[in-house]
Amino acid sequence: MAEAVLDCLTDAGLDDLSAVEHGLASYESDHFNLQMTLGAILQDTIGLTPKPSVRIEGGGATGALALRTAWAHVVSGLCDSILVYGVEKNGRGVSSRTANQLFALSADVDWEMMIGGTYTGFYAAMIRAHMAAFGTTERQFAHVAVRNRRNAGFNPIAQKAMDISVDDVLASLPIAEPYKLLDCSLLSDGAACILLATEDWAKAHCPRYGERPRVYFSASGCGTDTMRLGDRYPQITNFRAKREAARQAYDMAGISQPLAEIDVAELYDSYSGVEIQAVEDLGFVAEGEGGPAVASGAFDLDGELPVNTSGGLLGRGAPVGATGILQAIEVTQQLWGVADARRQVSDARRGLTDTHAGIASISVVNIFERAD
Amino acid sequence: MSDKVSSQIEIATIAGDPTTDPWREFRQVERITLELTQGYKYSLGKYSRFFIELENRRFMATRCDACAKTYAPPRPLCPSCLQPTTWQELSGEGAVETWSVLHFSPGSNADVRALETPFVLAYVLLDGADTLFPHLLKAPPEQVERGMRVRVAYSEGPVQHPIHLMYFVPVSTYEEAP
Numbered sequence: 001m002a003e004a005v006l007d008c009l010t011d012a013g014l015d016d017l018s019a020v021e022h023g024l025a026s027y028e029s030d031h032f033n034l035q036m037t038l039g040a041i042l043q044d045t046i047g048l049t050p051k052p053s054v055r056i057e058g059g060g061a062t063g064a065l066a067l068r069t070a071w072a073h074v075v076s077g078l079c080d081s082i083l084v085y086g087v088e089k090n091g092r093g094v095s096s097r098t099a100n101q102l103f104a105l106s107a108d109v110d111w112e113m114m115i116g117g118t119y120t121g122f123y124a125a126m127i128r129a130h131m132a133a134f135g136t137t138e139r140q141f142a143h144v145a146v147r148n149r150r151n152a153g154f155n156p157i158a159q160k161a162m163d164i165s166v167d168d169v170l171a172s173l174p175i176a177e178p179y180k181l182l183d184c185s186l187l188s189d190g191a192a193c194i195l196l197a198t199e200d201w202a203k204a205h206c207p208r209y210g211e212r213p214r215v216y217f218s219a220s221g222c223g224t225d226t227m228r229l230g231d232r233y234p235q236i237t238n239f240r241a242k243r244e245a246a247r248q249a250y251d252m253a254g255i256s257q258p259l260a261e262i263d264v265a266e267l268y269d270s271y272s273g274v275e276i277q278a279v280e281d282l283g284f285v286a287e288g289e290g291g292p293a294v295a296s297g298a299f300d301l302d303g304e305l306p307v308n309t310s311g312g313l314l315g316r317g318a319p320v321g322a323t324g325i326l327q328a329i330e331v332t333q334q335l336w337g338v339a340d341a342r343r344q345v346s347d348a349r350r351g352l353t354d355t356h357a358g359i360a361s362i363s364v365v366n367i368f369e370r371a372d
Numbered sequence: 373m374s375d376k377v378s379s380q381i382e383i384a385t386i387a388g389d390p391t392t393d394p395w396r397e398f399r400q401v402e403r404i405t406l407e408l409t410q411g412y413k414y415s416l417g418k419y420s421r422f423f424i425e426l427e428n429r430r431f432m433a434t435r436c437d438a439c440a441k442t443y444a445p446p447r448p449l450c451p452s453c454l455q456p457t458t459w460q461e462l463s464g465e466g467a468v469e470t471w472s473v474l475h476f477s478p479g480s481n482a483d484v485r486a487l488e489t490p491f492v493l494a495y496v497l498l499d500g501a502d503t504l505f506p507h508l509l510k511a512p513p514e515q516v517e518r519g520m521r522v523r524v525a526y527s528e529g530p531v532q533h534p535i536h537l538m539y540f541v542p543v544s545t546y547e548e549a550p
């Protein structure tokens with residue numbers, strides 16, 4: 001985490017944090033990290049004491065919810081600058097069996113976890129309903145697994161770039177049918193940090209202000225849904241919370257044609273099929289058309305709207321408390337035009353990040369834009 | 373138990389020239405193994421009657437008459453009108469709406485650790501209910517299909533978590549308890 005904070009300072013051209021007014025700790029799990037009040041330790045580690053701090057948690061949406069909360073701190077006038085630091089240790093500390101148990105604790109324990117349920121299983125039941133309703137195929141969602149791992153090859157911080165084919169995905173071990181090993185995202189350790197500030201604060205304190213196009217946090221939406229999939233019956237193919245989050249964010253940003261008006265997006269591909277559901281719920285395509293659209297290459301690097309240019313959760317990795325922040329960093333670098341040339345989207349002016357908790361019991365959509 | 377390592381994974385900053393590596397004093401990392409176990413004693417609270425009635429081979433849902441909605445799993449509080457609900461017995465028959473075949477069990481408790489993989493996790497629309505109830509469906513995975521008629525079967529136990537006093541079976545293979 002300290003390394004991510006130092007990277008952030010270098011990027012801003014700051015020598016230290018003395019001018020920064022507020023801290024915000026973003027992490028999901030006291031169980032994985034084996035430390036409660038981790039936020040206080042992190043604030044201490046980077047010498048931000050005695051300044052104010054708050055910890056934000058929202059399952060898989062934690063990082064994006066942290067940025068949304070930090071943004072609210074700034075636009076409300078509570079502070080003019082806030083350091084958002086996110087971290088998680090999901091990757092190496094425990095076995096994948098224990099990791100699945102710990103993640104399953106974020107399901108409804110008595111009714112979903114204790115029967116042997118896992119998130120892979122809940123997502124699998126959901127994509128099966130999507131397949132039954134719209135004819136979505138395993139081959140279509142395998143395309144996501146291939147593309148995102150290929151994009152990861154152009155990202156130096158990615159955890160697991162892979163050069164694989166749709167057939168490799170289809171032939172990989174079944175985990176929770178219809179999801180197979182290569183449809184599943186990664187367990188990761190990682191950290192990320194963003195400094196959010198008003199323009200006046202940045203001008204006054206950041207030596208590198210003006211070197212790159214100014215990117216501002218232009219809109220945010222947050223939606224919620226029932227904890228258990230079964231309670232959403234008969235709407236079990238898609239994410240209602242994501243639709244609500246997108247609606248709010250698009251209203252705020254003045255977007256009516258998201259596919260045409262957004263240039264780059266980082267989507268929550270916890271499982272390959274989830275990206276298909278996301279492109280529908282974010283309004284990029286109509287409900288039921290996500291499968292064919294994804295397979296057509298519309299969301300590839302040379303497609304109409306490149307998504308998961310970073311490699312996504314499938315290729316870059318998914319350290320939960322850092323994930324939404326990593327997405328925002330990827331989008332910002334795309335808007336600055338400083339991403340690796342092999343994944344850089346030309347003249348990207350507006351980017352979106354999409355995350356959710358559980359099977360979208362909480363969903364957050366944040367939008368970033370170039371000011372020039 | 374511990375091991376001492378130096379790896380790129382432990383410190384993400386690329387070392388480069390050792391004389392200018394900002395973390396050169398910290399590259400060696402020790403890793404240890406901890407075993408922590410906790411027991412939990414907790415109440416099933418307002419949901420308790422559901423589990424108690426499983427011992428009597430009865431499947432209970434809750435109903436909000438004002439909203440005309442029947443909740444299975446039960447909800448003590450109707451989320452639509454915020455009024456307490458009432459218990460209502462269902463037949464325990466229903467139809468599979470969606471499902472997954474799990475080839476991997478996290479072994480969340482002793483009951484789940486005893487399962488053989490693969491097993492079927494099914495979402496069942498019980499007759500008379502308005503929500504889907506998730507549970508194990510003891511049926512050959514290749515025979516499961518949408519709309520398949522299933523019913524609640526009861527277990528005598530002993531079980532660790534009382535949710536395992538029930539599971540689903542296809543109606544076609546259900547046998548009345550002696």
Ligand SMILES: [Zn+2]
Binds near residue numbers: 437454
């Ligand atoms: Zn009601």
